Amino acid sequence: xxxxxxxxxxxxxxxxxxxxxxxFLTALSTGPFAGDVVGHWRAFLVxxxxxxxxxxxxxxxxxxxxxxxxxxxxxxxxxxxxxxxxASSTPPTALRLQIADTSIxxxxxxxxxxxxxxxxxxxxxxxxxxxxxxxxxxxxxxxWRSWAAxxxxxxxxxxQVAATATASGFLTGTTQRIFNxxxxxxxxxxxxxxxxxxxxxxxTGDFPWDTASNRxxxxxxxxxxxxxxxxxxTYEGLIAAQNAGSLPYxxxxxxxxxxxxxFTLRNLASGLANxxxxxxxxxxxxxIGGLADVASIAxxxxxxxxxxxxxSFDKFIPGxxxxxxxxxxxxxxxxxxxxxxxxxMATGNALPGLDWxxxxxxxxxxxxxxxIIPVGGPYRLRVRDVATPxxxxxxxxxxxxxxxxxxxxxxxxxxxxxxxxxxxxLGPNLVGVAVAAGAQGIIMRxxxxxxxxxxxxxxxxxxxxxxxxxSGETPALGQGAISFLNEWNASNPGHPLMICNMAINTHxxxxxxxxxxxxxxxxxWRFMGPATPTAPGAANGNDSGVVSYFALLLGSFVDAHLIxxxxxLSATEAGRAAYRAAIDARFGQSAAAPWxxxxxxxxxxxxxxxxxxxxxxxxxxxxxxxxxVRGILGPVWNxxxxxxxxxxxxxxxxxxxxxxxxxxxxxxNHVGQARLGLGFxxxxxxxxxRRVKAHGPRIVGAWFEDGTRTxxxxxLGRAVRTLGNAALYAGAFxxxxxxxxxxxxxxxxxxxxxxxxxVVLTSTGAAWPASNVxxxxxxxxxxxxxxxxxxxxxxxxxxxxxxxxxxxxxxINLAAGVRPGNPLQGTSRAGAGSAGVPVTARGAARLMAxxxxxxxxxxxxxxMAADGVTVLREKTLAITAN
Amino acid sequence: MIGLIGYVGRIGAIGGARYVPAPPQGQADFTLAGTSxxxxxxxxxxxxxxxxxxxxxxxxxxxxxxxxSSDEAGLAVVNG
Numbered sequence: 030x031x032x033x034x035x036x037x038x039x040x041x042x043x044x045x046x047x048x049x050x051x052x053f054l055t056a057l058s059t060g061p062f063a064g065d066v067v068g069h070w071r072a073f074l075v076x077x078x079x080x081x082x083x084x085x086x087x088x089x090x091x092x093x094x095x096x097x098x099x100x101x102x103x104x105x106x107x108x109x110x111x112x113x114x115x116a117s118s119t120p121p122t123a124l125r126l127q128i129a130d131t132s133i134x135x136x137x138x139x140x141x142x143x144x145x146x147x148x149x150x151x152x153x154x155x156x157x158x159x160x161x162x163x164x165x166x167x168x169x170x171x172x173w174r175s176w177a178a179x180x181x182x183x184x185x186x187x188x189q190v191a192a193t194a195t196a197s198g199f200l201t202g203t204t205q206r207i208f209n210x211x212x213x214x215x216x217x218x219x220x221x222x223x224x225x226x227x228x229x230x231x232x233t234g235d236f237p238w239d240t241a242s243n244r245x246x247x248x249x250x251x252x253x254x255x256x257x258x259x260x261x262x263t264y265e266g267l268i269a270a271q272n273a274g275s276l277p278y279x280x281x282x283x284x285x286x287x288x289x290x291x292f293t294l295r296n297l298a299s300g301l302a303n304x305x306x307x308x309x310x311x312x313x314x315x316x317i318g319g320l321a322d323v324a325s326i327a328x329x330x331x332x333x334x335x336x337x338x339x340x341s342f343d344k345f346i347p348g349x350x351x352x353x354x355x356x357x358x359x360x361x362x363x364x365x366x367x368x369x370x371x372x373x374m375a376t377g378n379a380l381p382g383l384d385w386x387x388x389x390x391x392x393x394x395x396x397x398x399x400x401i402i403p404v405g406g407p408y409r410l411r412v413r414d415v416a417t418p419x420x421x422x423x424x425x426x427x428x429x430x431x432x433x434x435x436x437x438x439x440x441x442x443x444x445x446x447x448x449x450x451x452x453x454x455l456g457p458n459l460v461g462v463a464v465a466a467g468a469q470g471i472i473m474r475x476x477x478x479x480x481x482x483x484x485x486x487x488x489x490x491x492x493x494x495x496x497x498x499x500s501g502e503t504p505a506l507g508q509g510a511i512s513f514l515n516e517w518n519a520s521n522p523g524h525p526l527m528i529c530n531m532a533i534n535t536h537x538x539x540x541x542x543x544x545x546x547x548x549x550x551x552x553x554w555r556f557m558g559p560a561t562p563t564a565p566g567a568a569n570g571n572d573s574g575v576v577s578y579f580a581l582l583l584g585s586f587v588d589a590h591l592i593x594x595x596x597x598l599s600a601t602e603a604g605r606a607a608y609r610a611a612i613d614a615r616f617g618q619s620a621a622a623p624w625x626x627x628x629x630x631x632x633x634x635x636x637x638x639x640x641x642x643x644x645x646x647x648x649x650x651x652x653x654x655x656x657x658v659r660g661i662l663g664p665v666w667n668x669x670x671x672x673x674x675x676x677x678x679x680x681x682x683x684x685x686x687x688x689x690x691x692x693x694x695x696x697x698n699h700v701g702q703a704r705l706g707l708g709f710x711x712x713x714x715x716x717x718x719r720r721v722k723a724h725g726p727r728i729v730g731a732w733f734e735d736g737t738r739t740x741x742x743x744x745l746g747r748a749v750r751t752l753g754n755a756a757l758y759a760g761a762f763x764x765x766x767x768x769x770x771x772x773x774x775x776x777x778x779x780x781x782x783x784x785x786x787x788v789v790l791t792s793t794g795a796a797w798p799a800s801n802v803x804x805x806x807x808x809x810x811x812x813x814x815x816x817x818x819x820x821x822x823x824x825x826x827x828x829x830x831x832x833x834x835x836x837x838x839x840x841i842n843l844a845a846g847v848r849p850g851n852p853l854q855g856t857s858r859a860g861a862g863s864a865g866v867p868v869t870a871r872g873a874a875r876l877m878a879x880x881x882x883x884x885x886x887x888x889x890x891x892x893m894a895a896d897g898v899t900v901l902r903e904k905t906l907a908i909t910a911n
Numbered sequence: 912m913i914g915l916i917g918y919v920g921r922i923g924a925i926g927g928a929r930y931v932p933a934p935p936q937g938q939a940d941f942t943l944a945g946t947s948x949x950x951x952x953x954x955x956x957x958x959x960x961x962x963x964x965x966x967x968x969x970x971x972x973x974x975x976x977x978x979x980s981s982d983e984a985g986l987a988v989v990n991g
Contacts, residue, residue, distance in 0.1 A: 653952055662952040719985065729954040730989040746954075746987030747973070786972075856953060866954075871991035874960040874971045876943055878950045880985040888973060888986045890960065892941045895968025901939035903974065908957055908986060909947040 030296045030417070031074075031227035031326045034212060038219050039319025041212040042301060042311040048208035048231070048290070050107070053200045056168060057233070060287045060306065061272040066168045067285060070161025070236045071208070071229075072253070072264070073294075074182075076326045077111065077152045078223035084113030088220055089213035090158070091229065107207045109160055109177075110218065111150060126150070126158060126177050144177045147187045155182045155326045157254040159245065162200070163235040165282060173200060176236075178245050182328050186250035190243060208290065214315045227294045227327050230264045231305070234286030237271060241280035248278040255328035263331055263363050264288060269393070293365055293416035295332075296322045300416050304366045325417075334361030336396065336412050338424040342493045345471050345527045347432035347588050349717075350404035354429075357397035358412060366415035367391055369398050374407045374425060388412070402429040404524050406469055426497070428469055430525030431517075432583065433625075433713060434616075436592040439534030440629070444709070445472060446507040446530070454478070455496040455506050462508040463501065468518035470498040470526040472510040475578065478533055479550030480570045488551040490565045493582050509709075516710025520721045526713075529587065531579050537597025542608045544574065560614045580615035587619050589716060591709065593627040593666050598648045605652050625716045626653045627666035627708075628857040630810050642809055647859035662880070663712045664724040665807070665854040719882065722835050725749075725851030727879060731804040732871040734789070738797045741777075741790040741868050743804050746879060748785035749831040749853055757781055758829030761853075762790055763808035768801040769864035772808045781831070784897060788831070797868070805865030806831075806855040878910060885909045939965045950985065960988070 032042075056064045073091055092108025111126055126144050150156055157180045166172030178188035208231050212220040237246040249267060251257035259277060262270070268286040270276045276283050291305040297320060301311040313320055325332060338358040346354045360367060371383035379385075380403060388398040402408070406428035413421035435441050446455055454474045464470075475491040483489035496506040498514050510528055517526045533547065536556070544557040551570055558574025562581035565573045573581075590612070592598075599605045613620055628646040653660035715723030726745045734740035741764070751757055759779035763772035777790045790804070807830075835850035858864050876890065885907050892902040934940050945958030960971050971988045 650952065660952075727954070729987050730991070732991040742991065744987075744989040744991070746989065784972075858953075874962075874988065874990045876957040876960055877954045877987045877989055878948045878957055878985055879954050879987050881950045881952050882985045883950075886985060890941070890943070890988065891972050891974055892939055892962055892965060893970050893972055894966060895970070901965060901969060902934060902941055904941070904943075906943055906946060910950040910985075911947070 030322045030324060031225045032294045032297060032320050033225040033323040034220050034222050035321035036319045037222040038214050040313050040315035040317055041210050041214040043210040043314045044309050047206045050202060050205040050207040052203050061285045064168055065285055066164050066171045067235045068162035068164055069233050070159060071231045072159035073229045074155055074227045074327050075158055076155045076225045077150055079152050081113055081152045084221055086217050087112035089218045091211055126179055144189045146189045147179050161236055163238055165238050176245050178250050180250045180254040182254050183256045186247035188244045225323050225326050228331055229292045229294055230288050231290040232286045232288050235284030237276055237284055238282040239280055240282050246278050246281055255330055261330040266362055295416035331363045332417055333363035333414055333420055335420050335422050336360040336367055338412055338422055340424050343471055343473060343495055344427045346402045346429035347586055349431050349588055350429055353399050353401050355397055355399040359394055360396055364414050367396050367412055368415050370411040372409050374409045404429050406525050428525035431588045432527040433589045433591050434529045434587040435532050436590060437532040437594040438536055438597050440595055441593050442532035442534050444509045454494045457505050458508050460508050461503055462511040463503040464498045464511055465515040465518050467500050467523050468514050469500060470514040472496040472506055472528045474530040479547055480554035481551040488553055488569050490567060512707045513710045516707045517714050520714035538594055538599040538608050539604050542611055557611055562615055576615050585616045585618040587616060587622055589622055590624040592624060593629050595629040596645045598645060602655055605655060623659050623661050624656050625661045625663050627663040629666045630807055643859040646857040650857045661716050665852055725833050725854045727854045728806055728866050729877050731866045731868040739792045741804055743788045745786050749833055752828040755828035758826060761807055761830055763805045765803040766798055766801060768861045769803045770861050772805055802868040803865035804868050806853050882910050937964055
């Protein structure tokens with residue numbers, strides 16, 4: 030739209046303070062200028078109403094109206110007026126453009142700078158009108174020309190240049206009012222009714238000059254007025270090209286420019302905002318209502334188009350609602366200002382502090398905006414043209430929350446999906462798990478982690494595969510990922526989670542760090558790829574790798590790393606440090622991201638393979654300590670898989686009703702994947718909120734009941750239970766008599782103390798020795814196919830293990846009464862003096878800290894009588910940790 | 912839950928730091944030697960708990976409030 034005079038003499042548009050002329054001889058060195066001596070110019074689009082030519086005055090459009098009185102005889106003040114046909118002075122005698130400045134009367138015909146060679150403006154047509162003063166010489170030896178021009182839209186430009194050089198007083202004066210208002214409401218020069226204006230600009234600088242014809246370059250004027258053979262331009266485009274020296278016109282002195290005041294005047298609601306370099310909007314003054322919106326008069330190229338939003342592949346905003354996030358996009362020529370709004374898709378309401386506001390950066394066809402988006406979603410992002418709000422676009426289904434990156438090999442990779450290879454990177458959902466009410470999330474992976482499968486078995490570039498997990502839906506995505514989100518959501522309601530599954534089966538950490546070619550994939554595609562995040566090549570994978578591409582996709586930022594790497598976690602501290610450094614190099618925006626490390630216990634794998642378990646656990650604990658403050662030791666991670674037959678491995682049962690041929694009693698253990706996912710979700714929530722019950726009980730001490738050393742009491746720190754009143758499984762306990770080098774789980778019985786806080790091992794043979802005795806829980810999980818060939822029986826044996834009183838880590842197909850909760854956890858260490866806990870003579874009671882934390886925590890301790898019910902004394906104690 | 916079933920002699924409300932008056936002379940009490948600790952990812956002793964005027968067989972437990980896991984506080988009691 031444009032703005033027209035609806036009621037003459039009633040209102041006009043003014044700046045809050047007038048603009049005073051500067052000394053044009055003073056060189057400028059800000060913005061595009063570098064010691065440049067330049068003039069100024071101003072321009073607008075105008076349409077004169079029918080009957081204008083019969084009016085008898087020189088009506089003001091733009092400039093300064095002479096102390097608000099509509100009198101323009103003040104020396105050297107500037108305005109642009111368009112006289113009616115019956116001018117009070119002659120010439121002109123018809124419709125003409127006139128510049129009012131008495132100082133240039135010698136240059137222009139007439140006392141007010143009449144311009145008599147520009148053809149009369151036709152009522153009803155739209156014209157670009159421009160006028161200014163231009164230095165056509167050099168900075169050292171300027172030569173000044175005053176000029177005016179008009180060009181009908183789609184027609185030919187006309188201009189007039191002052192006959193002589195501009196007077197020095199006009200150039201050097203600094204008291205003249207050079208710009209104050211658009212339209213005039215006072216005096217006889219007030220703007221007539223139905224005059225419409227649009228696209229106003231006041232520029233410091235020189236208009237492009239035609240050096241052959243010695244005039245403002247008509248090609249530039251016509252480009253603004255949508256005529257001629259050159260690309261059409263807006264003021265922004267013209268000035269940008271000037272400053273870049275790229276105007277394509279013949280015999281052109283390009284000049285430089287900076288728009289100081291720029292108003293679209295496309296409507297009264299938003300067209301008065303200044304997008305120029307100097308602050309100051311227009312405001313309607315007088316009796317409001319004298320002006321009104323009217324259909325746009327500008328050529329189409331001025332009006333821009335619908336701006337575009339560049340959606341990221343995931344539309345996920347990581348950073349837990351605390352990190353600035355940048356969105357960007359593009360816009361069409363003609364757009365001068367954009368604004369954005371973030372809103373809830375559920376309510377349509379703007380997010381707090383994120384209602385319509387100008388985008389941060391706008392230029393060269395691109396826009397960007399940076400905000401901190403609160404945790405939640407789905408959100409809608411709207412972007413619109415300020416001048417023409419109907420030119421708007423929206424992007425929906427954005428989430429803001431926590432992004433976690435998964436590291437490891439098959440047990441990790443396949444906990445979130447089913448099946449090897451790239452055929453089903455994100456699914457299927459074998460047990461029909463639904464996304465919990467209120468939960469929102471994303472699971473992502475590459476559709477082709479191996480970059481193979483192209484024509485003839487050759488290279489095929491990977492691309493991100495994204496699965497959206499929406500509240501209440503049952504998507505065809507891995508039940509492990511859904512369970513992961515659901516359990517996370519239980520502790521973080523409505524907090525979106527993005528699960529990035531980067532793990533690949535079979536390969537060890539050192540292979541990744543060495544940037545090996547992925548053995549199962551294309552020979553040009555590697556694990557790590559360049560340190561600078563890089564996309565895979567179109568023709569081969571030599572210019573990237575898995576980690577590098579993940580980093581590129583994720584903007585090198587994750588909120589946390591989640592790692593369980595069994596059995597391939599690097600065996601050395603140096604190897605683990607090298608892997609971490611390689612990851613940090615590629616994820617350079619998350620150098621402080623925590624690593625949640627889950628030590629694995631393996632189920633359903635027989636000796637001797639299972640012996641790797643304790644060693645691998647030990648490496649995980651070592652990794653946590655090596656990570657320092659970034660390391661978080663997660664709870665026991667029951668890796669109920671990896672023997673190739675175990676029902677727990679989600680890899681080996683790819684469809685409902687198709688269990689592994691060997692373990693045909695299994696349900697295909699589709700529950701296995703979901704069970705792992707539940708554990709992940711709980712543990713990740715605990716990483717940020719230690720009130721979450723992610724850890725099971727852990728052994729905190731052991732002692733001989735008496736000097737006979739035939740009974741060992743293992744302290745668990747809290748009450749535990751079996752499932753469904755099942756008998757305690759004694760084989761879960763292990764005793765070493767060589768200080769932790771080797772352990773056995775035979776030669777004793779096991780019973781849970783009445784209060785459930787201790788396990789008492791009673792030797793069925795000789796007394797244990799007085800020294801080098803250590804006790805451990807779950808040193809190995811003896812449920813391999815050799816020990817328990819019937820997998821159903823193996824599952825049942827798990828009931829006899831010890832768990833806390835939680836019910837959140839159970840398999841989803843287990844009855845409510847036997848959902849396990851957190852299993853009892855050992856020390857996760859291996860080796861002499863480290864594995865298990867030492868068994869000593871009973872000493873004094875102790876208060877123990879069982880996890881790494883800082884600050885002060887309160888704990889209430891009771892002294893109980895032997896009857897187990899009488900409280901003798903209770904105190905709340907503050908414990909300070911560092 | 913330990914100590915919550917049928918107990919007697921309850922002293923004050925569960926949870927929350929508060930002042931607990933010293934018991935009358937001769938009644939059961941206890942002390943904790945040390946209240947600061949350098950924590951780690953394995954159990955580390957904060958201090959010993961010493962009963963005073965406690966009958967034979969007395970032992971210590973942590974009160975678990977709505978946080979049913981003592982791990983919530985990262986603290987545990989052992990009795991030997």
